[in-house]
Amino acid sequence: MKRTNRIFTILIFIFLYIPMAVLIVASFNTGKDITSFDGFTLQQYVRLFRDEKLLRLLGNSVLISVLASGISTMFGTMAAVGIHGLKPKMRKAVMSLTNIPMTNPDIVTGISLSLLFVFIGGKLLGQKESLTFWTLLIAHVTFNLPYVILNVMPKLQQMNPALQDAAMDLGCTPVQAFFKVTLHEIMPGMIAGAIMAFTMSLDDFVISYFVTGSDFMTLPVKIYSETKKPIQPKIYAMFTLLFLLILVLMITMNLIQIRGEQNKHKRRATADSKYARLAKRIGAFALAAVLVLGVGLLIFQGRSSTVTLNVYNWGQNIADGSDETMDIIAEFEKRYPDIKVNYITYASNEELYSKLSTGGITVDVIIPSDYMIARLKNEGMLEELNFENIPNYALVDDSFKNQHFDPENKYSVPYTWGTVGILYNTKYVAEEDVTGWDLLWNKKYTDKILMFDNSRDAFGIAQFLLGYSINTTDKTQLQACADKLKEQKPILQQYVMDQVYDLMENEVAWIAPYYAGDCMAMMQNNEDLAFYLPVDQGFNFFIDSMCIPTCCQEKDAAELFINFMCDPEISGANMDYIWYGSPVSEAKQHMDPVLAESDVVYPDQTVLDNGTSFAFLPEEISRYMETLFMQVRNS
Amino acid sequence: MKKNNSLLLSTPYILWMLVFTLIPLGVVAYYALTDPNTGVFTFSNITQLQLYLPVLGQSIWYSLISALICLVLGYPVAYFIAHQKPVAQKILYMLVMLPMCMSFLLRTLAWVGLLQDTGIINNLLSAIGLPRLQLIRTPAAVILGMVYNYLPYMILPLYAVIVKIDKRLIEAAEDLGCTPVKVFTKVVLPLSVPGILSGVTMVFVPAVSTFYISQKLGGIDTVLIGDAIERLFKQANNPNLGAALSLVLMALVFICTGIMNRFGSDEEGGVIV
Numbered sequence: 001m002k003r004t005n006r007i008f009t010i011l012i013f014i015f016l017y018i019p020m021a022v023l024i025v026a027s028f029n030t031g032k033d034i035t036s037f038d039g040f041t042l043q044q045y046v047r048l049f050r051d052e053k054l055l056r057l058l059g060n061s062v063l064i065s066v067l068a069s070g071i072s073t074m075f076g077t078m079a080a081v082g083i084h085g086l087k088p089k090m091r092k093a094v095m096s097l098t099n100i101p102m103t104n105p106d107i108v109t110g111i112s113l114s115l116l117f118v119f120i121g122g123k124l125l126g127q128k129e130s131l132t133f134w135t136l137l138i139a140h141v142t143f144n145l146p147y148v149i150l151n152v153m154p155k156l157q158q159m160n161p162a163l164q165d166a167a168m169d170l171g172c173t174p175v176q177a178f179f180k181v182t183l184h185e186i187m188p189g190m191i192a193g194a195i196m197a198f199t200m201s202l203d204d205f206v207i208s209y210f211v212t213g214s215d216f217m218t219l220p221v222k223i224y225s226e227t228k229k230p231i232q233p234k235i236y237a238m239f240t241l242l243f244l245l246i247l248v249l250m251i252t253m254n255l256i257q258i259r260g261e262q263n264k265h266k267r268r269a270t271a272d273s274k275y276a277r278l279a280k281r282i283g284a285f286a287l288a289a290v291l292v293l294g295v296g297l298l299i300f301q302g303r304s305s306t307v308t309l310n311v312y313n314w315g316q317n318i319a320d321g322s323d324e325t326m327d328i329i330a331e332f333e334k335r336y337p338d339i340k341v342n343y344i345t346y347a348s349n350e351e352l353y354s355k356l357s358t359g360g361i362t363v364d365v366i367i368p369s370d371y372m373i374a375r376l377k378n379e380g381m382l383e384e385l386n387f388e389n390i391p392n393y394a395l396v397d398d399s400f401k402n403q404h405f406d407p408e409n410k411y412s413v414p415y416t417w418g419t420v421g422i423l424y425n426t427k428y429v430a431e432e433d434v435t436g437w438d439l440l441w442n443k444k445y446t447d448k449i450l451m452f453d454n455s456r457d458a459f460g461i462a463q464f465l466l467g468y469s470i471n472t473t474d475k476t477q478l479q480a481c482a483d484k485l486k487e488q489k490p491i492l493q494q495y496v497m498d499q500v501y502d503l504m505e506n507e508v509a510w511i512a513p514y515y516a517g518d519c520m521a522m523m524q525n526n527e528d529l530a531f532y533l534p535v536d537q538g539f540n541f542f543i544d545s546m547c548i549p550t551c552c553q554e555k556d557a558a559e560l561f562i563n564f565m566c567d568p569e570i571s572g573a574n575m576d577y578i579w580y581g582s583p584v585s586e587a588k589q590h591m592d593p594v595l596a597e598s599d600v601v602y603p604d605q606t607v608l609d610n611g612t613s614f615a616f617l618p619e620e621i622s623r624y625m626e627t628l629f630m631q632v633r634n635s
Numbered sequence: 636m637k638k639n640n641s642l643l644l645s646t647p648y649i650l651w652m653l654v655f656t657l658i659p660l661g662v663v664a665y666y667a668l669t670d671p672n673t674g675v676f677t678f679s680n681i682t683q684l685q686l687y688l689p690v691l692g693q694s695i696w697y698s699l700i701s702a703l704i705c706l707v708l709g710y711p712v713a714y715f716i717a718h719q720k721p722v723a724q725k726i727l728y729m730l731v732m733l734p735m736c737m738s739f740l741l742r743t744l745a746w747v748g749l750l751q752d753t754g755i756i757n758n759l760l761s762a763i764g765l766p767r768l769q770l771i772r773t774p775a776a777v778i779l780g781m782v783y784n785y786l787p788y789m790i791l792p793l794y795a796v797i798v799k800i801d802k803r804l805i806e807a808a809e810d811l812g813c814t815p816v817k818v819f820t821k822v823v824l825p826l827s828v829p830g831i832l833s834g835v836t837m838v839f840v841p842a843v844s845t846f847y848i849s850q851k852l853g854g855i856d857t858v859l860i861g862d863a864i865e866r867l868f869k870q871a872n873n874p875n876l877g878a879a880l881s882l883v884l885m886a887l888v889f890i891c892t893g894i895m896n897r898f899g900s901d902e903e904g905g906v907i908v
Binding site for chain 2: 005006008009012013015016017018019020022023026034035036075076078079081082083084085086094097098100101103104105106107108109111112113115116119138139142145174199200202203205206210220223224231235236239242243246247250251254257258347348350351353354358454455489492493494495502506508619620623626627630631633634
């Protein structure tokens, strides 16, 4: 019985530690893929320490955890001492208040705080930017406080109240008695609470994800947003180092506890023993060091003798120096040393819109798609550009000017463009079946087909198939599209966005509709993949353009940035990473010839003429579409 | 004098918690009851919730199963730890806690690497000549992800309760002629009920509201309520409906913890983490 239990426990520990072992092993891997070990290297650690951006994100995470745990330890200890002295009824009420953030799901806490900040900051105070570093800090302190209190309270309850009275009888003031006696007794609880708060903050993703604004991002939020390309192995190196750090922290915490207990057994009576003094000093020193470090980091982060330009772009939509591409942001900062770029990302046009319209953030350059530009323009959320500051606009092809969303070319400068077509694997899909969008409904390939996981693109395909306009506002037509999509669901493998990379490259799925640039990127990694554009049925043609929103603070710098991005050399280097089409044809001379000569990314103009772009739909219609899509997904 | 001090010390905290936990819930309710377009009072968000009933049912189902599996796996481990020497207990306790402090996202991604069709497990299988299995994109994978992530939340409170069980009670039962099985069912198990209840709650609550595990490990039919809420906020630009759905989730969790607290009236049992 005992023996089986021991074996069982060992098995469970193996289960708990295997995924972490996988990550740690991956940090020493020469290859990029977590699933195969190609050879041993320490290169990832070198890369990690050379990657300023990644270290800055880590610094952000550490900063917020240090500050939040420091503040909540002091604030929480004070509160715990207060609560301890309250009448039982009152104490119970306060403790149930303390329990709310503990029992509430993280996602609800995150949402409620973000709605609160947006509501107070945006609606009541009329702030332009209501989600900032400070609101993130408040959120972290709020969810850390209960941990500190729940660690300190038991220590207060265990403490002999006579101790404090004795100290006061011997001539201590209450304050002195607190610092000389009580503090010493509750120190282990404080330290445990602080360490727990620190680790909770460091790893928090869900709450931060909803409360993060534009000026400050932590590491987990960044990791979540990077879905398109596989995680860079240097992140595994960072994981390994953090693992060691937390291991050390925990061992420290345990040693303090064990020492504290031994101490208690040995010399119960002498409160001011050598050990206690030492422990107190170490504790006080650690707390002070932590706060100094926090403040120092804050000053370090905040030092800005220069202009800060906030660029808000799609996730992984700019070359960042990985895979031997140019680091565009670093290049820009090198060319304009007075400007520091704060680069943040969004996952969809809708997220961009909701952040801008609720006043959650302030940004200087945004890169929305066509229909979103129309909407932002209609709602007066875009600044007119000063084209005297953007001479490179002359290099942009005329075919990308005078678009429906900006007919007079006042608000936008194209960044990338592309089409939506079908990516398929020639090894498994018969050429004669590739005739149009119908391929995505072909039962022969049941369970091997992927579909867009966003309502607009998914409905767009159904609309082309049924011969409707992709900009229809007719609800019966939309209902018909939903029925068409419901009919498709049983043969689908998955609704995906960026997971398409993994599934198609590894031949788990055979057919997927996706954006041409991404398809081109996948085709580089698996030569059996091919791209098909249903020219006769029609397809979506999109342009993402750079704009300046009205909340912009640094318009001149923003225009410099836009101009810089239209530089053929820069645009070409950028496309080497994102694989979409450049609106500057001269850029083709500066990019990978495979890309420049590809008819997937650069189809003939006659082909492009059959493409339609999305127009802005009234809010009511897009919500209706989303509801229908939800019905399809839940059916 | 002393009372005043206590009030003085605790008031800032009480105010803080009111402003940053209770009032935000009021704001959620406000959003849930207003129209996303016009901002006027409406019940339409609430009536639209029926669309999400299957998702809600599925979330509850998955997280209940996960909580049960965690209980079955976690109990022997907690029991084992509680019967070690004090120093060994401390070390094992720390080893259970450690994974909880590491990045939840990366650890879940590691499972993707293990389970995916060309992942580590399938590579091993095909290396020894067995056929590849479809592991990822199944409900089982989602439940595995939940069990893996939240198992420590089960072990820790169970351990805290089992370790406190008075050894003399067990000896007494043995002296009175109980078989080991009977000692367990008649003495140990009833005494660990508070730990079981708080463990089940602590697994169920995060599992029912998760939104990352199902996105990474799940398939076409494993949409959970957390996914739906995240989608409404981040993609559909409909925070009002998202707020309504969050209220439902919150109500569900409070009902669940309420039931658990009713059964186990132990004051300390709840929060050990």
